[in-house]
Amino acid sequence: MRFRILLAITALLSASASAYGQAKLAGKWQTDNVPAALEAQKNPPAAPEGRGGRGGGPQAIILDLQVDSAGKITGTVNEIGNLPVLNIETGNITGKTITWVTQPRGVTWNLEMTEDDTVTLTGRVFAGRGGATPPPAGDAPPAGDAPPAAGGGRGRGPQQPMVFHRVK
16 A cells, blocks of 8 residues: 555655646746847948858857647747748657747757756757768769768758757
8 A cells, every 4th residue: 555655655756746847837938139230220230242141150049938738839939030930849848858949940859857947958950951871772873972971061060059048
């Protein structure tokens, strides 16, 4: 009988800890450079000559997250200066590990809740990029051509962790 009581208490505590972590994730999160990026959008600098681009800094991102009792995540990802706003689909949280796919681009986001008010992006997998498909067996590349490098040359290279903080 004691074993059953202890088992029930353990299950209850595990479920409440999981729900607590899920509730902590809901809300708005942003990278530290969001205020500067929003200000730059209000007062854009004169267009530089030559090729355009995002600039040299890291991407400013705002996350608006909702989490249901089953751990399913929905919401939006706003990459400042990079429209459209992305919708979160097939998102879930397991312990401190968070994963979701955004549409319309089909990007898989992998994050970790590192503190109550800090979430770290540990990786993004861009649909249709990376992972070169090897040639079928028996098909050698033309003479003088090297086989495709791993990743196919279309990825974005090694990613640095990106840190989000809860908006207060």
